[in-house]
Amino acid sequence: MDERGLHRLIGTIIDPERLEDDCAVIPCGDLLMVASTDMLHETTDFPAGMTDWQVGWMAVAVTLSDVASMGAAPGQVLLAVGLDRPERLQEIMVGARDCCVAAGAELVGGDLDAHRELTLVSTGLGTVAPEHLVRRRGARPGDVIAVTGPLGEAEAALVGYDHHRKELLEPQPRTKEGEILGRAGVSAMMDISDGLALSLYDLLAVNDCGFSVDTARLPLPAGVPEDEARELALYGGGDFELLFSAPPALLPVPGVEAHVIGEVIPEWVVLADGEPLDRRGYLHEWNG
Structure with missing residues (x-):
């Protein structure tokens, strides 16, 4: 069982439409508030060699990336820390604050507890005008598919391409671009x-159309052999870029470095170079 299968179970308990996007959407006066929460554990989410400052940075970056995906302006972040050793706390919190500052958000509080394994839970809030909210649902045949930057860099670092360590350990949430x-x-x-x-x-x-990608157009991690780089770009996790669809005439968008990688098609299928694309990538899984 993987996490997406468990999402379907949760959808029998709360409105399944609330599970479709990267954030919950909540009315907030004339605006909409978006809210996301993420849990990270040391053994599964923090690569070996990571500093405590980088741990704090990443915990915030994952949540602000979700806020960015909704087209929202980042607002506040709360960070709960299940702490294994008290001497780690200062650098974790400084890293979290620094990520907030870099992304235009504010670290405003959280929670603290003792835990055998370092565990961080970040909650991010943002606001957006209703007419500028972007959801996962809404792609239309004829739209182009694009991403905001290179793909596969984090996974490249994990398999030994150390010149991509910064992209792995200090991911940049694309809040401005969102x-x-x-x-x-x-x-x-x-x-x-x-x-x-x-x-x-x-x-x-969540859409009634499909997606066709041209792998020759993927922005690949630098310094990696092309065939391996293409595999990493398709299936590697840990990249904090935005994936979006848009009418062709909308691009280029000033202020956003977008790479067009394919198009939205009428058929309900995901294709790469005209063939069905394997459904695999980074998934939390439960065995037994």
């Missing part, structure tokens, strides 16, 4: 941290 794309009127958008292939299938699940 806001700009929302105001520009893109039709659908999501964060791509679980890998391109899985993200395309996530879009497929």
